Amino acid sequence: MSTTTFRKHNVLPGFNISLGYTLLYLCLIVLIPLSAAFFKTYEMGWQGFWATVTAPRVIASYKLSFGTSLLAATINAFSGLLIAWVLVRYDFWGRRFIDALVDLPFALPTAVAGIALTAIYAGNGWIGQFFEPYGIKIAFTPLGILVALTFIGLPFVVRTVQPVLEDLETELEEAAASLGADRLQTFLRVILPAIGPALITGFALAFARAVGEYGSVIFIAGNVPMVSEITPLLIITKLEQYDYAGATAIAVSMLVVSFVLLLIINLLQGWTKKRREA
Secondary structure, eight states: OOOOOOOOOOSSOOHHHHHHHHHHHHIIIIIHHHHHHHHHHHTTHHHHHHHHHTSHHHHHHHHHHHHHHHHHHHHHHHHHHHHHHHHHHOOOTTHHHHHHHHTHHHHSOHHHHHHHHHHHHSTTSTTHHHHGGGTOOOTTSHHHHHHHHHHHHHHHHHHHHHHHHHHSOHHHHHHHHHTTOOHHHHIIIIIHHHHHHHHHHHHHHHHHHHHTOOHHHHHHHOOOTTTSOOHHHHHHHHHHTTOHHHHHHHHHHHHHHHHHHHHHHHHHHHHHHHHHHO
């Protein structure tokens, strides 16, 4: 009796071809463009690079860009978790419409979002007119930048946490309640450990998007140097002045800081996941 050996077929090509394509694609799309920025900056020399990236105007833009991005991502982490919870755990009229609205910042062009937010939060806008009498200005201030970054970063948190909440069984919460746990204890010891990695991932995505955001911010920021000028706008300004080396120097410094922050966030995510599995 003859035996037939069945060969296992994969949908995708073999490991060597897949890995080679992956590395080639990443080199062409990510590594080579980033390397070009580093090589262009190298032409300045260390002293020129340090003088450019530590100029008072550049330092002020760093503080504004990274500070508002971190704050916006933190706000989105809390509000995005709440919105995802409502969309998953409650069935109400208009839920699908609200669920579709969450994706609006994804589909809306950034320039359109910036113009719309500026019109709404200006002193004579629908919302800004209620704050103007109290001396609170939103548009053309750092507060306006925070509003824009919160707007564009919200979907990242919601769409990252929502699938995890859908897979989280409600029986775990009922079991915790039956064992005497109150709502806060159930959230901290049952729900939060389960959604923690996804929440951190959403936070990191929202932060990364906010740091590099340009289109929706320049309209509502006011773009006043040392006050409301973000780093991406400063890079564009350098390019318009044909200072390519200065633009790449600021871009490289921003890239390094962003990479370090994202690395810390990813390490925290991995630590949270290991602790949950343990």
